[in-house]
Amino acid sequence: MINRERICDEFSKQAEIDSPSYKEAAIAAYLEKRFRQLGAVVEFDDCGPKIGSESGNLIARLPGEKPGAPFLISVHMDTVTPAENVEPVLQEGVFTSAGETILGADDKAGIVEAIEAIEVLREQQIPHVPLEIVVTVCEEQGLLGAKQLDFSQFKAKRGIALDTTGVDIVINQAPAANRFKVDIFGHEAHAGVCPEQGISAIEIAGRAIARMQLGRIDHETTANIGTIEGGLASNIVPRQVTLRGEVRSHNGDKLRQQTEQIVQALEEEVARATIEIDGESKHASMSLELTEDFPLMQVTEGAPILQLIRAAGDALGRPQEIRAAGGGSDANIYNGQGIDMVILATGMEKVHTVNEEVKVDDMVKVSELLVEILRRA
Numbered sequence: 001m002i003n004r005e006r007i008c009d010e011f012s013k014q015a016e017i018d019s020p021s022y023k024e025a026a027i028a029a030y031l032e033k034r035f036r037q038l039g040a041v042v043e044f045d046d047c048g049p050k051i052g053s054e055s056g057n058l059i060a061r062l063p064g065e066k067p068g069a070p071f072l073i074s075v076h077m078d079t080v081t082p083a084e085n086v087e088p089v090l091q092e093g094v095f096t097s098a099g100e101t102i103l104g105a106d107d108k109a110g111i112v113e114a115i116e117a118i119e120v121l122r123e124q125q126i127p128h129v130p131l132e133i134v135v136t137v138c139e140e141q142g143l144l145g146a147k148q149l150d151f152s153q154f155k156a157k158r159g160i161a162l163d164t165t166g167v168d169i170v171i172n173q174a175p176a177a178n179r180f181k182v183d184i185f186g187h188e189a190h191a192g193v194c195p196e197q198g199i200s201a202i203e204i205a206g207r208a209i210a211r212m213q214l215g216r217i218d219h220e221t222t223a224n225i226g227t228i229e230g231g232l233a234s235n236i237v238p239r240q241v242t243l244r245g246e247v248r249s250h251n252g253d254k255l256r257q258q259t260e261q262i263v264q265a266l267e268e269e270v271a272r273a274t275i276e277i278d279g280e281s282k283h284a285s286m287s288l289e290l291t292e293d294f295p296l297m298q299v300t301e302g303a304p305i306l307q308l309i310r311a312a313g314d315a316l317g318r319p320q321e322i323r324a325a326g327g328g329s330d331a332n333i334y335n336g337q338g339i340d341m342v343i344l345a346t347g348m349e350k351v352h353t354v355n356e357e358v359k360v361d362d363m364v365k366v367s368e369l370l371v372e373i374l375r376r377a
């Protein structure tokens with residue numbers, strides 16, 4: 001049923017089109033044509049200029065013969081770098097890149113599997129509900145494309161993102177994340193001549209960080225200060241330091257509490273850093289940029305979308321392993337907008353490295369599972 005050769009051909013074609021984030025015009029043009037060939041109505045949204053990408057998100061709509069709400073399939077067209085002149089090589093059933101580039105199986109394996117599944121539905125005349133297929137841009141840059149999607153245009157209430165490593169694995173939970181950037185401002189002074197006239201921004205940061213709980217907070221919460229930058233020279237009491245960090249949790253309350261704990265440590269240490277010079281008091285200050293990076297993804301074990309995938313896997317004699325992930329992906333954004341979306345493994349391995357690979361057998365398996373899911377949706 002699944003056409004192995006067509007998969008190899010499709011994957012080679014897509015892998016050969018370089019598509020690093022922001023430079024997706026060529027792959028977008030290819031996919032527009034390809035989805036039209038499959039009978040879809042294709043359009044792009046206008047997010048390109050807003051996020052600095054050459055392309056908007058591609059939205060392909062395929063009519064269905066079965067009544068019912070559409071089913072959503074989400075993949076992304078951008079890749080990480082190095083992605084210049086990617087040359088896919090197929091050897092003993094495994095695709096790798098020929099040189100010092102990534103392969104782009106993340107997420108082209110997923111795109112190819114979605115295309116193959118649609119080819120099979122058409123060939124075998126398998127009735128299915130309408131499909132809404134979204135190919136986002138700049139996923140690798142912080143889900144930039146997905147964050148710009150206009151969700152009022154989708155009728156689907158459930159779907160699948162094809163975008164994780166392994167095979168026969170389904171991700172149903174992923175944490176929400178907050179990201180922050182804090183500038184702490186003290187006062188400059190000569191460190192040898194008059195240090196008592198300065199307020200060290202680095203000292204304030206140090207004290208605040210020492211009070212923070214960081215790393216793995218509990219089984220579902222993590223926190224990190226990822227960068228610290230500041231100061232000018234060893235003989236100057238530093239006026240400014242900038243911290244960047246994040247908090248993630250599978251629990252919304254814990255995410256909030258943990259973020260508050262970090263902000264509070266900073267605010268209290270900044271408030272405490274006051275000095276008196278000639279009867280005049282000098283204070284430190286801070287400015288905080290707090291962003292909700294992505295919302296929670298939490299599809300319950302009993303949700304219809306998981307029942308559907310389990311049933312499809314069982315029918316193929318391939319029970320699906322349901323698990324939680326530690327990272328955020330486009331699926332978080334859909335879930336935040338009320339669409340029950342889980343992530344299906346695509347067979348890609350060693351992603352985000354020049355050793356990235358994908359087995360043809362695995363792409364065949366995922367396409368087969370996808371056909372079975374869509375037949376039952």
Ligand SMILES: [Zn+2]
Pocket residue numbers: 076106107139163
């Ligand atoms: Zn990906």
